[in-house]
Amino acid sequence: xxxxxxxxxxxxxxxxxxxxxxxxxxxxxxxxxxxxxxxxxxxxxxxxxxxxxxxxxxxxxxxxxxxxxxxxxxxxxxxxxxxxxxxxxxxxxxxxxxxxxxxxxxxxxxxxxxxxxxxxxxxxxxxxxxxxxxxxxxxxxxxxxxxxxxxxxxxxxxxxxxxxxxxxxxxxxxxxxxxxxxxxxxxxxxxxxxxxxxxxxxxxxxxxxxxxxxxxxxxxxxxxxxxxxxxxxxxxxxxxxxxxxxxxxxxxxxxxxxxxxxxxxxxxxxxxxxxxxxxxxxxxxxxxxxxxxxxxxxxxxxxxxxxxxxxxxxxxxxxxxxxxxxxxxxxxxxxxxxxxxxxxxxxxxxxxxxxxxxxxxxxxxxx
Amino acid sequence: xxxxxxxxxxxxxxxxxxxxxxxxxxxxxxxxxxxxxxxxxxxxxxxxxxxxxxxxxxxxxxxxxxxxxxxxxxxxxxxxxxxxxxxxxxxxxxxxxxxxxxxxxxxxxxxxxxxxxxxxxxxxxxxxxxxxxxxxxxxxxxxxxxxxxxxxxxxxxxxxxxxxxxxxxxxxxxxxxxxxxxxxxxxxxxxxxxxxxxxxxxxxxxxxxxxxxxxxxxxxxxxxxxxxxxxxxxxxxxxxxxxxxxxxxxxxxxxxxxxxxxxxxxxxxxxxxxxxxxxxxxxxxxxxxxxxxxxxxxxxxxxxxxxxxxxxxxxxx
Numbered sequence: 001x002x003x004x005x006x007x008x009x010x011x012x013x014x015x016x017x018x019x020x021x022x023x024x025x026x027x028x029x030x031x032x033x034x035x036x037x038x039x040x041x042x043x044x045x046x047x048x049x050x051x052x053x054x055x056x057x058x059x060x061x062x063x064x065x066x067x068x069x070x071x072x073x074x075x076x077x078x079x080x081x082x083x084x085x086x087x088x089x090x091x092x093x094x095x096x097x098x099x100x101x102x103x104x105x106x107x108x109x110x111x112x113x114x115x116x117x118x119x120x121x122x123x124x125x126x127x128x129x130x131x132x133x134x135x136x137x138x139x140x141x142x143x144x145x146x147x148x149x150x151x152x153x154x155x156x157x158x159x160x161x162x163x164x165x166x167x168x169x170x171x172x173x174x175x176x177x178x179x180x181x182x183x184x185x186x187x188x189x190x191x192x193x194x195x196x197x198x199x200x201x202x203x204x205x206x207x208x209x210x211x212x213x214x215x216x217x218x219x220x221x222x223x224x225x226x227x228x229x230x231x232x233x234x235x236x237x238x239x240x241x242x243x244x245x246x247x248x249x250x251x252x253x254x255x256x257x258x259x260x261x262x263x264x265x266x267x268x269x270x271x272x273x274x275x276x277x278x279x280x281x282x283x284x285x286x287x288x289x290x291x292x293x294x295x296x297x298x299x300x301x302x303x304x305x306x307x308x309x310x311x312x313x314x315x316x317x318x319x320x321x322x323x324x325x326x327x328x329x330x331x332x333x334x335x336x337x338x339x340x341x342x343x344x345x346x347x348x349x350x351x352x353x354x355x356x357x358x359x360x361x362x363x364x365x366x367x
Numbered sequence: 368x369x370x371x372x373x374x375x376x377x378x379x380x381x382x383x384x385x386x387x388x389x390x391x392x393x394x395x396x397x398x399x400x401x402x403x404x405x406x407x408x409x410x411x412x413x414x415x416x417x418x419x420x421x422x423x424x425x426x427x428x429x430x431x432x433x434x435x436x437x438x439x440x441x442x443x444x445x446x447x448x449x450x451x452x453x454x455x456x457x458x459x460x461x462x463x464x465x466x467x468x469x470x471x472x473x474x475x476x477x478x479x480x481x482x483x484x485x486x487x488x489x490x491x492x493x494x495x496x497x498x499x500x501x502x503x504x505x506x507x508x509x510x511x512x513x514x515x516x517x518x519x520x521x522x523x524x525x526x527x528x529x530x531x532x533x534x535x536x537x538x539x540x541x542x543x544x545x546x547x548x549x550x551x552x553x554x555x556x557x558x559x560x561x562x563x564x565x566x567x568x569x570x571x572x573x574x575x576x577x578x579x580x581x582x583x584x585x586x587x588x589x590x591x592x593x594x595x596x597x598x599x600x601x602x603x604x605x606x607x608x609x610x611x612x613x614x615x616x617x618x619x620x621x622x623x624x625x626x627x628x629x630x631x632x633x634x635x636x637x638x639x640x641x642x643x644x645x646x647x648x649x650x651x652x653x654x655x656x657x658x659x660x661x662x663x664x665x666x667x668x669x670x671x672x673x674x675x676x677x678x679x680x681x682x683x684x
Contacts, residue, residue: 006488006491006492007492008489008492008520008547008550008551008554008555009488010523010555011477011481011485011522011523012523013477013478013481014478015447015475015476015477015522016476016477016478017476018443018476020473020476020478021473021474021475021476024470024473024474025474028459028462028466028470032459032461032462035461150459150460151459154457154458154459154460155453155455155456155457156457156458156459157457158451158453158455158457159457159458159459159470159471159474159518160474161423162421162423162446162449162451162453163446163471163474163475164442164443164444164446164447164474164475164476165443165474166442166443364423365422365423365424
C-alpha cells in the first residue's frame with residue numbers, strides 16, 4: 001500500500017448546486033475541445049482579420065485628425081469614388097455621401113460624432129459578418145458535432161444522469177462550451193477592435209461617444225451564437241457519429257447559402273425579363289446601366305450594411321439572416337420589413353433546435 | 368419486513384414494460400443496510416431494476432423510495448445519496464483517470480479543489496493510483512472498472528449501486544474489489560447493492576439476496592437463511608472407520624448419510640441428539656475432526672428458485 005494511501009474516508013463538506021455541474025461540464029468540455037490542434041489554429045486565424053479592420057479604424061481616425069474628413073465628405077457628396085482605400089472607402093463614401101454637413105458647416109462636431117458612430121458601426125458589422133461569421137461556422141463545425149455525439153457513443157450519459165443534475169444543466173454546460181468558442185472568435189476580437197479604435201482616435205472621449213458599441217458587439221454575438229450553437233448541438237444530439245453531425249452542419253450552411261443565391265438570382269432574372277419587356281413595350285427607357293438592385297452590390301458591401309436594398313430571401317440562409325439581424329443590432333438596418341422575417345426565421349430555428357435537443361438528451365430517461 | 372425508516376431502498380409492486388414485453392412484473396423488495404445482492408439470469412431485468420431505483424426509466428406502476436425519496440419526482444435528492452457503477456463502460460474519452468474521477472465529483476457538487484483531493488484519495492484506495500494520469504480510453508478493462516468504482520464513491524454516497532462490478536477483473540482484483548465493498552458496508556455503514564450473475568461473488572460478500580427471474584422476485588432473504596437446509600443437518604468429519612461410525616450412530620437412532628471416506632451428514636436437531644452423537648463416535652473409536660451445520664450451496668438455491676414455474680413463484684413472492 002502506498003504511503004499516501006489513507007484508505008477510504010468519509011466526506012462531510014458542503015455540496016454545491018446543479019449549476020456548478022453545468023460549469024464543470026463547460027470547463028471540461030472547453031478543455032477537451034482545446035486539445036484539437038485545428039481548433040487552436042482556427043481561433044488564432046480568427047483574430048487575423050482584426051488587423052485589417054484595425055488599419056481601417058486607424059485610416060479613418062487619421063483622416064479626422066489631419067482634417068481631411070471634410071474634403072472626403074465633399075468628394076463623396078459629389079459622387080466621387082472613394083474606393084481607393086478599400087472597404088473603408090466604400091463605407092466612407094456611403095456614409096459621408098449622404099451627409100450635407102460639408103456644405104453647411106453647421107455644428108460640425110456633432111456631425112463628426114454621428115459620422116464616426118456610423119463608420120465604426122459599419123466597420124464592426126463588416127468585421128462580424130464577413131470574416132467572423134464564416135470563421136465561426138468553421139470553428140463551431142469543429143467543436144460542436146462531437147459535444148453530444150461523443151457522449152452518446154461512449155455511453156457517457158450515465159456519467160451525467162446518475163448525478164444530481166438534469167438535462168437542462170447538461171445542455172447549459174454544452175452550450176457554454178460553444179459560447180466560449182464564440183466569444184473567442186467573435187466577441188473578444190470585436191471588442192479588441194473597438195478598443196484599438198479608441199487607442200488610434202485623437203481623443204479618449206471617443207469612449208463616451210461610442211460607449212454602446214461594445215454592448216452592441218455582445219448583443220450581435222449573442223444573435224449569432226444562439227441559432228448557430230443550438231442547431232449545431234441539435235445535430236450532434238441526433239447521431240453517435242460526430243462525422244455525420246459535422247457533415248450536416250456544413251451542408252446546412254452551404255445548402256442554405258446556395259438556396260439564397262438561387263432565389264436572389266431568380267429574382268434578378270425575373271426583374272431583367274420584366275425590364276426587357278417594359279422596354280420593348282416602350283414603358284421604360286433602355287438604360288445600359290440599369291441593373292436590379294440586389295445584384296449591384298458586392299458581398300463585403302452588403303456585409304457592411306452599405307447596401308440599402310431589402311434582401312427578401314435573407315431568412316432562407318442562416319448567414320444572411322443573422323447578418324441582417326446584426327445590422328439591426330448595430331443600428332445600420334432600421335426597416336422592420338428587412339429584419340423582422342430573418343428574426344422570426346432564426347427564432348423558429350432556435351426553438352425547433354431546443355425541442356430536438358431536449359427530446360434527444362432526455363431520450364434515455366424516457367425509456 | 369424491516370421498519371420503513373430503516374430501509375434505504377424500498378420497491379413496491381413496480382412494473383416496467385418495453386412495448387408489449389413486461390420486464391419487471393410487480394416487483395416488491397427491500398434493500399436494507401449492509402450488502403444486498405441482486406442475482407438472476409441474463410435478461411432477468413436486473414439492470415432495469417437498477418435504473419428504476421435511479422429514476423432512469425418510467426414505470427408503468429409501482430413506487431420506488433430511496434431513503435424516503437421518490438427517484439422519479441425528486442431524482443436530484445436520490446442521486447446525491449447514491450453512487451452508481453453502471454454495467455456499460457462509460458467514460459469521457461480524452462480525460463485522464465484522475466480527471467475523470469474529479470469530473471464525477473464536480474458533477475456531484477464537490478468544489479474543484481476538494482474534488483481533486485478526493486479523486487486522488489479514492490483512486491489510491493481503489494489501487495488505481497499508478498494509472499491516474501493515463502487517458503481512460505487507453506486503460507485496461509479492469510482498470511476502467513476500478514476508475515468507474517472510484518467515480519461512484521468519490522462523493523461519499525450513502526448507498527452504492529453496482530451493476531456487474533467484477534466484470535473484467537482478474538481473480539486477485541476481483542477479491543480486492545469484493546473486499547472494498549465489504550469495507551464500505553461494514554466499516555463505513557454504506558448500503559451496497561450489487562447486481563450480478565456471478566454467484567460466488569454473492570456468496571462471498573452479501574448479507575441478503577434478491578433472486579430475480581423473468582422480471583419477478585423469485586426469492587428474497589438473508590443469505591444464511593436461504594442456504595439453511597429445510598431439515599437441519601450436521602456435517603461430521605472424522606478420522607477412522609466410517610462404516611463403524613455409521614453402525615454406532617444407527618444404534619443410537621441417528622441415520623446418517625455417508626458423503627465420502629471421512630464425511631457424514633447427520634440429521635441431528637437438538638441437544639439430546641448431539642449427546643447421542645458424541646456417545647456413538649466414542650464407541651466407534653473415531654476421531655472427530657470437525658462438526659459443522661450443513662449449509663446448502665447458494666448455486667443450488669438459486670437454480671431451484673429460477674426453475675420454479677412463474678405463477679408459483681409469483682404466488683410465493
